[in-house]
Structure formats: structure tokens, C-alpha cells
Amino acid sequence: MESLAIASKAADTSDPRTGLRAVASLRTLTEALEFKQVEAALRSGMNWQGIADALGVSRQAVHKKYAKRVDPTIPIPRRKT
Numbered sequence: 001m002e003s004l005a006i007a008s009k010a011a012d013t014s015d016p017r018t019g020l021r022a023v024a025s026l027r028t029l030t031e032a033l034e035f036k037q038v039e040a041a042l043r044s045g046m047n048w049q050g051i052a053d054a055l056g057v058s059r060q061a062v063h064k065k066y067a068k069r070v071d072p073t074i075p076i077p078r079r080k081t
Contacts, residue, residue, distance in 0.1 A: 046077065048063045048067075
């Protein structure tokens with residue numbers, strides 16, 4: 001199902017069962033897209049703090065969520081001290 005159609009179903013409160021399934025689908029899609037963007041950010045030279053700032057979360061939160069999942073061939077920039 002197309003993302004816009006899923007979003008439309010998620011926003012429609014007339015059928016909560018369908019709406020909740022659509023929300024779950026969007027959550028799965030969002031997680032996958034976020035992971036791809038985190039890897040792209042690391043490849044471009046962003047550090048964990050820059051990624052965290054862009055996502056509106058703490059550095060610790062984004063590092064904990066993704067550090068063990070990212071492609072090990074991506075060079076991870078270190079924090080500036």
C-alpha cells in the first residue's frame with residue numbers, strides 16, 4: 001500500500017482497527033527510513049551528536065538505538081573534545 005494511502009487510513013478515526021494497523025505500518029516504515037538516514041548521515045561525516053540534534057533526541061539515545069546495527073564499514077566520526 002502506498003504511504004499516502006496508509007497515512008490517510010491512519011488519520012481516519014471512523015474505523016479504529018484499520019487505523020491502528022495503518023499506524024503500525026507507518027511506524028515500521030518510519031523506523032526503516034530513520035535507520036537508512038542515520039547510516040547516510042554517518043557516511044556523510046555527521047557524528048552521533050549531529051544525528052541526535054537532527055532527530056530531536058539525546059546523543060545517548062540515538063547511539064544506543066543504532067550503534068550496534070549500522071554497517072561496520074562506515075567510519076564513525078568521533079566527538080570533538
